[in-house]
Amino acid sequence: MTGTFSSVPIVDFARLSDPVTKDEELAKLREAIFLVGFLYLTNTGLETLIHHTHEALPELFALSAEAKEACNMINSPSFLGYTRLGAETTAAQTDLREQFDFGTPGAKEWTEQDPFWRRLEGPNQYPDYPGAQQLVEEYITTTDALAQTFVRLVAESLSLPANTFDGFRGNMSRLKFVKYPPAAQNSQGVGPHKDSAGLFTFLSQDNTGGLQVLNKNGQWIDVPPIEGSLVVNIQQGFEAITGGICAATTHRVIAPTSKTRYSIPFFQAARLDLTLDQLKESAAHIVQRVPTSDDQKKRAVDVPSEFLSPLYSCFGEAHLRNRIISHPDVGRRWYPELYAKYSQQILK
Numbered sequence: 001m002t003g004t005f006s007s008v009p010i011v012d013f014a015r016l017s018d019p020v021t022k023d024e025e026l027a028k029l030r031e032a033i034f035l036v037g038f039l040y041l042t043n044t045g046l047e048t049l050i051h052h053t054h055e056a057l058p059e060l061f062a063l064s065a066e067a068k069e070a071c072n073m074i075n076s077p078s079f080l081g082y083t084r085l086g087a088e089t090t091a092a093q094t095d096l097r098e099q100f101d102f103g104t105p106g107a108k109e110w111t112e113q114d115p116f117w118r119r120l121e122g123p124n125q126y127p128d129y130p131g132a133q134q135l136v137e138e139y140i141t142t143t144d145a146l147a148q149t150f151v152r153l154v155a156e157s158l159s160l161p162a163n164t165f166d167g168f169r170g171n172m173s174r175l176k177f178v179k180y181p182p183a184a185q186n187s188q189g190v191g192p193h194k195d196s197a198g199l200f201t202f203l204s205q206d207n208t209g210g211l212q213v214l215n216k217n218g219q220w221i222d223v224p225p226i227e228g229s230l231v232v233n234i235q236q237g238f239e240a241i242t243g244g245i246c247a248a249t250t251h252r253v254i255a256p257t258s259k260t261r262y263s264i265p266f267f268q269a270a271r272l273d274l275t276l277d278q279l280k281e282s283a284a285h286i287v288q289r290v291p292t293s294d295d296q297k298k299r300a301v302d303v304p305s306e307f308l309s310p311l312y313s314c315f316g317e318a319h320l321r322n323r324i325i326s327h328p329d330v331g332r333r334w335y336p337e338l339y340a341k342y343s344q345q346i347l348k
C-alpha cells in the first residue's frame, strides 16, 4: 500500500455479493476505505432507478420560480426543501448550484419536549411535479437498503462482525437533487468540504464531470463519471465512529462551463443522539479490534472533525451546526440564538 492515491478505485458490488469473489473484492474495499475514502460502486442493481431519476431532473428544475419557491427550505426547520442558486455557502464562499433536499419519510413530529437538534428530522416539501413524491420515496428506500448492506460489507472488510455499525444508524437519511448551471471557468460548484453527519454518501453524477477529491499530497484528483455507478465516500460521522481510522476525504465540484450538470447525492444517516463520551468509548473499542498499520493508528488519535468537537453535546447538535452554517438564511429564521453562537465559533 502506498501513501496516497491518484485515482478513485472501483469496487464491484455484484462481486461482493458472490461468495466465490467476495473475499477478493473485500480486500479492494478495505484498501479503498483506508487509502482513499472514496470509491466507485458498480453493479448495484440500482442502474434503472438512477437512470429514470436523472431523466426527471431537467424538467423538475425547469418548474417555474413560483413552484420551486413554494417549497423553499426557508419553510423548514429540518432544512428540507428547495435552495435557489446562490443561497448556499461552503468554505465561506457561495456555491453555484440549486437543489432540492429530501429526507426519509415518516419522521416523528418535533415537540418542545424533544431535544432541540431532533428538529433536524421532519416532513418533506415536494415540488408540484407529477410523481415527485413517489420517485423520491422509492429512491430513498432502495438506496437506504443498499447502504445498509454496504456498511455491513465495510465492517467485514475491516475484519469486524458484519453488524458492528448497525447500532449507529440514524432515522432520517437525506437525498438531494442538484443542478449546476454552466459558469465561468473554474467557478465553485460546491467548495471543498467533507460530508458531515452520516455514515456514507452514495452519489450518482451525470456524464458532465467536475467532481474532484483531495489526496494526501494536496492534489485534486478527478472522479470522472462511470455510467450507472455510485460514487461512495466516508462521511465525518463514520470517521468519528471509527476513531478516525476510516477518514472522510475532502472533495469539491468545479462548475461546468458549457453544459448543465445534475447530480444525486444520498447521505446515509447516523444516530443523532450519540454523545461524545459514547462515541469515544465505541471508537476506542473499534480501533482496538481493526488490524491496521501503525501509521493508520496514529491518524486515529487525532481527528479534526466537527463531530469530535467538545463544543457540541452530541452528533445531532454538530449536524445542526453544520446545516445552520451551510444555509444561513434558514438558520437565522428558525434558530436565531444558535445561529449567533455557531457563526462565531471557529473549528480547529
Ligand SMILES: O=C(O)CCC(=O)C(=O)O
Pocket (backbone or CB within 6 Å): 178, 190, 195, 203, 205, 211, 251, 252, 253, 263, 264, 265
Ligand atoms: O454534486 C456532486 O457531485 C457532489 C456534491 C457534494 O459533494 C455534496 O453535495 O456534498
Ligand SMILES: [Fe+2]
Pocket (backbone or CB within 6 Å): 193, 194, 195, 251
Ligand atoms: Fe459532498
